[in-house]
Amino acid sequence: MRFLPTDEQVAFAEAIDDIVEAHGGSEIAQRWAADDDEAGRALWAQFAELGLTGLRVPEEAGGFGGSASDLAVVFERLGYHGVPGPYIESIAFLPALVDADTRERLVAGAIATVAVDPLAPAALDAHAAELLFQVRSCALHPAAVREPAGSLAPTRRLALLDAQGEARALEARELALAADEAALAAAAMLIGAGERLLDEAVSYAKVREQFGRPVGEFQALKHQLADVRVALTFARPLVWNAAIALGMDEGERAVSAAKIAASDAAALAARVALQVHGAIGYTSEHSLRIWLGLAHALPAVWGTRAFHRARIARSILPGRAA
């Protein structure tokens, strides 16, 4: 029993931090939101070199052979930096569902996206992807953009897709597992985004002065920030547990618990961080909007709170099996 990230995982996470900072940190997402994809694409290519794009592809198939807990550790960092792009789609959801050739392209760094009815009906960043898919009636269809759509999150550019060409039939179980892996990645990203929102709010509260002292001295703010610290601290182990349990007997409900707790913690972090910043946080120049956006948008995709609560209820309450 050692319920903590391994040394290798910590090192991998630090490598991600360094790479993102070297590529411009939160500027990458700000530019992505303004339709300037260059830095985001360069980062993706660099991640491909690191092995990240093949994280969950077995070594025999040319991938990194990482575990689901590696995925959780990595996606927390992606959320922390608000890294833009369809990472959940390309790294967590699609690799297990596509054919071998496509999987090879994903590992090599091809950007892919997917619309999944009804969990994530609008595809993320279709404009930047060279591989587009749509999942309906338990089949994976190649797809093309029908029309772009807006998002609550400025760094998530969405599109509605149309299926075209030959579909690949999926087994219900493999589809469910891929969706759970995506939900796990989203939960981890939410923790990361929540941690960043808390960091930003705490730093700001130490320097912004009103009434002749830092606003962080005021208990009304302190207590809100303390509640965010508590919520994130207790949500993270649920995400780790979901990674360990993924694909096992109680994996589904573990993923659901993680997604709900991470969503709630990140949503609280978003509300408090904005409140602590005051009006400056309400501007679109301020980078806070990157993580606010993630905290608003990610809880709605890869299973809403209602979807995940219903799954847990079926598991823990006898007689609720659907």
Add this chain to the structure above:
Amino acid sequence: MNLDLTPEQQAFAAEARAWLQQHVPARPLPSMDTEDGFAAHRRWEATLAEGGWSVVAWPEQYGGRDAGLIEWVLFEEEYYRAGAPTRVAQNGISLLAPILFEHGTPEQQQRYLKAMTDGSLIWAQAWSEPGAGSDLAAIRSTARRDEERGGWILNGQKIWSSRAAWADRGFGLFRSDPTAERHRGLTYFLFPLDAEGITVRPIAQLDGTTGFAEIFFDDVFVPDADVLGAPGDGWRVAMSTAGNERGLSLRAPGRFLAATDRLIDLQASRSEADETDAVVDAWIRAEAYRLYTWQTVSTVQDGGSVGAEGSMNKVFWSELDVDIHETALRILGPEAELRGPQAERDGRWAEDYLFSLSGPIYAGTNEIQRNIIAERILGLPRGGDGRRA
């Protein structure tokens, strides 16, 4: 990252489960905040000790099994899952003993440790005073040096001391140097509750039982042998117990897992109740608490220490406990008001609900915990408030 137990750890949990199944009283004991209940709980402590399950993590020399932290958490999970009684000896075992192990003289360890493991010596915690609640360093009860007899003379008043009405001894802080700065000049004393000059006046709690008491000190003599740690060093010594009370040692996740299991059963038995979401949320939070505990255990195994994190535990478990019981009352509907044998679980839901309401108050109120989290963990600047710990 894993949660795998060794075969030895699994065997340990199985052994505990088997013993508890055989020994846990079939009907819940009466509340330990009543005279009969207190006596029944004292007997249960003796039974636990006979089985060797009273203090599993302690050295064998003091009645323990030398078990590790993982085994301790496993035992607590089994303990609550089995529906075993609340530990009436907890003040001694969880709050005083860690300090005795760290700061006590060998003679104090000999005299007190073993005796608190089998219910023969039950301790009351005497910190709060009428004028010193959250601001504990404001205590005014005094200790005056008595060179001649080799000890100290205590005067003053303590309040809200849990089960002091029936306990055997108390531990608490007294101002031994009136000229020193607030946090200095305090000394940690151990004293018998039936000493000459001590008057204990029970106070009825919200649920009607006399769960706590006032303690009046009128020239009470305490020998040097019953000073814990160095004179004047009481604050530092006492603060090492504060962490215990809020964090791991008193609030093992087993308690909340068991309460959540009961809540799930209650919801399942009342299909008309529309509280599924609240029950699911309670389950998620109990799981979160369990898993965070394993994370903490791993940190400690790695050589890390748990300090202000205990404050996060405190806020989390106390609010979870209130929410679990509020949900239960909503499920019970009009029956929620009933107490006594006519009610579901003999009225335990109502009693446990009232008790849960004290969680955000005792062991340092949640407002004080939030100050600690903000200042010690988040590093926010100190204001003029919340300097208790």
